[in-house]
Amino acid sequence: MVKGNWALFEEDFYAISQILQTLRKSSSARSVMLIDKTGQLINSIGEPPGFDVTSFSSLVAADFGANAEIAKMVGETDFSTLVHQGTHESLFLQHIANRVILVVLFDRKSSLGLVRLKARRAGDDLLNVLQKLFDKLQYRNEEIAPPALGADFAAEAENEIDSLFRD
């Protein structure tokens, strides 16, 4: 398992997007998201949600983190799935590869049973893609320099920070 910073490359992103697309269609979900465990959105497929996705991602990660701690207290290592059922909208959350959270947002056009079934299959596919990605990153971290952003990146970022953040 790769630790620290991680990166997603074109082919991995494409493979992940395909899996999320398939899941959305087969489960009749409104949208499907993949969120890093630290609360950063990786990808969102389906209807553009009518809420702030960045805040949503941070809350989902916190929700999952809090539940993982609760799981430990009752003697489980993790609650691998969480369900939040509302009157109109529901959420299905699944932990994958100890690194990302698969989120399915669905309404009455779908059902929890269907979402759970399809998400399990998508979870296996995502696990394969992520495992290959982590192996690749591990190799890069050990054998090659980490993905470089270019020498000018830090300088340009500093200028941007100075111009944006001031009283």
Added chain:
Amino acid sequence: MSLINYSSREINCKIVYYGPGLCGKTTNLQHIYSRVPQETRGKMISLATEMDRTLFFDFLPLELGQIRGFRTRFHLYTVPGQVYYNASRKLILKGVDGIVFVADSQIDRYEANIESLMNMHDNLAEHGLSIEKIPLIMQYNKRDLPRVVSVVELEKELNPKGHPYFEAVAFRGNGVFDTLKLSCKLVLKQLG
């Protein structure tokens, strides 16, 4: 634990404001929220008690815009300062890229600062992290109050390794952006 997405060309980094209860962490974020351009900031989320004490965390996303073709974002979090919320503090530190330790300069809060700093080290260690590898900025807040510990004394006790520090009066905004700017720069420098 920043995430670089080479496909959508996005970089997301996480900065956590740590410190004892009522030291001014949320005030830092509130000032930033009130002063940055609307298009730069996202929605600020505060999971607080009815008494406005942070229960789980405050969250403020900031967008720097395109840098060398990468859409660059900072996610700012505060932890709940009160001692009994340690499980929450530990969770928020997960995947942190940069830390701002907000110390309360008041004499009465001297011990609380030390305790909180030790707690931060312990919680980082539980995630397998060390402050040697994460940019840390010290912020000595509430410098306008009458009974405060001298900066020399605070430096000696809280910052023996000489991490960068700023004096601040967060509710007036003094030192808030200096702290944020340096933290962002150091985090991005680590990625470069």
